[in-house]
Amino acid sequence: MTELTTPARGSHALETRSRTVRLEATNPEGSFLGKNVAREKFTSGVDSGFAFADLLFGLDLGNAPAFGFAYPEWRGHLDDVYFHPDMSTLVEWAPGLDAVIGDYWLKDGTPVPLCPRNLVRKMVDRLSVSGFTATVAVEIEATVFEESVQEARSRGYRDLTPLGGSAGTAYHLAKSNDWVEYMSAVARRLDEVGIAWEAWSDEDAAGQIELNLAPGDPIAVGDAWARTRQVMREVAFEQGRTVTFMAKPTAGYGQASHLNVSLQRDGINAFYAEEGPSATMRHAIGGLLATIEGTASIVLPQITSYRRLVDLSGPPVTVTWGISNKTTAVRAVCGHPTQSRLEYRLPGADANLYLALAGVLAGVIAGVEREIEPPEPVDAMAWCLPPGLGVERLPDTMTKAADKLEQDPILRDLLGAEFVDYWVGTRRWEWMQFHTAGGDPFAELSEWESARYFELP
Structure with missing residues (x-):
């Protein structure tokens, strides 16, 4: 194994001309966290890092400390971890405000094992050992409502009015101007801060949007995802609307974060073969399916995540793959020298994309390194399959997926035992909170879930 590469630090500090710099990173839950510092403070600390209390790795979405599992040695005493900015991400976010994304590191100079961005870097470095680079893309789904976030809060995030009308058919162009104005403003803001996007469109549910970010390096795409969701929230606030990335914000359709991934070696798409999946693609599929039950815990992080998994409603429900088959968990797109890729269709819109990418790349790495052969592809519909x-x-369910992750030796090896044990512990804590603090497992969507997940992550 190679040492973890470190982000660019310090070289662009003097390019910061704004009065304030916003430090940005996600916690494992996917919430976008940070702090605003004066320019002088930023310049003085850009090399040494900025202290954050380790509670950012210990609080649940209800702001309570998660208990019931062993803390790592470095956690639990409200000690500091250190945010180190990646200066390649420095942008002018707004007049007088710059923004920079970074990672969390320990005092001894080693990466925090639970830091989502560092986990992606760990997988990228592991791929490079075998001579591969990865290209990924993400489809962001969100639902926008007419009401302001203050009104949504007063209603308990229930009975809100979908922006653009009640029509719920994909690619519908006859939308009211308020819907178009919202997404046009989002696209302009993305252009202003340098986030490359490819398309946006109406999705299946009323008020639902799909936004496709441009393919790129896994870390860069993760950064673009985090900032895009921030842009979508800020534009909603400015226009008196509200937006949510819940996996299922209403009792209707759910929301996903489909991931597309390909591997390149020496600039050549290693997933391409004229006759169909290449050997590399086939092994990647084998690794993804071998780990998918454990990875489900990572890409389906919350109680509501599992309410999406309904036959015939869009998300996959089986451990399957197929060529151009969107009913399977892994869809292989074959036959094109540059566009051959795998679409991983399981993640919900509530997934932390950094962690989702780390889990998916871990499966790809395992398959390629161990030459794992996949089962036969599914040519028919992969929903409603009879037993036998x-x-x-x-x-x-959350606990079934957590059990699978805990027992998965591949993911434990690649992602690290400290991360796996932490994540499993927090999922079991979340399950207990749901069942003891007002959640209703028999509801299509409980009030507890709306209150906990609508705004965060």
Whole structure:
């Protein structure tokens, strides 16, 4: 194994001309966290780092400390971890405000094992050992409502009015101007801060949007995802609207974060073969399916995440793959020298994309390094399959998925035992909070979930 590469530090400090610099990173839950510092403070600390209390790795979405599992040695005493800015991400966010994304490191100079961005870097470095680079892309889904966030809060995030009308058919162009104005403003803001996007469109549910970010390096795409969601929230606030990335904000359709991934070696797409999946793609599929039940815990992080997994409603429900088959968990796009790729269709819109990318790349790495052969592809619809066909269903509850992750030796090896044990512990804590603090497992969507997940992550 190689040492973890470090982001660019310090070289662009003097380019910061704004009075304030916003430090940005996600916690494992996917919430976008940070602090605003004066320019002088930023310049003086850009090399040494900025102290954050380790509670950012210990609080749940209800702002309570998560208990019931062993803390790592460095956590639990409200000690400091250090945010180190990646200066390649420095942008002017608004007049007088710059923004920079970074990672969390320990006092001894080693990466925080729970830092989502560092986990992606760890997978990118592991791929490089075998001579591969990865290109990824993400489809962001969100639902926008007419009401302001203050009104949404007063209603308990219930009975809100979808922006653009009640029509719920994909690619619908006859939307009211308020819907178009919102997404046009989002696109302009993305252009202003240098985030490359490819397309946006109406999605299946009323008020639902799909926004496609441009493909790129996994860390850069993760950064673009985090900032895009911030842009979408800020534009909603400015226009008196509200937006949510819940996996299922209403009892209707859910929301996803489909991931597309390909591997390149010496600039050549290693997933391409004229006759179909290349050997590298085939092994990547094998690794993804071998780890998908454990990875489900990472890409389906919250109680509501599992309410998406309904046959015939869009998300995958089985451990399957197929060529151009969107009913399977992994869709292979084959036959094109540059566009051959795998679409990983399981993640919900509530997933932390950094962690989702780390989990997916871990599966790809395992498959390629160990030459794992996948099962036969599914040519028919992968929903509503009768028992007896030898096709496993994906975990459909938080605790089932956490158990699978805990028992997965591949993910434990690649992502690290400290991360796996931490994540499993927090998922079991979240399950307990739901069942003891007002959650209703028999509701299509409980009030507890709306209050906890609508705004965060």
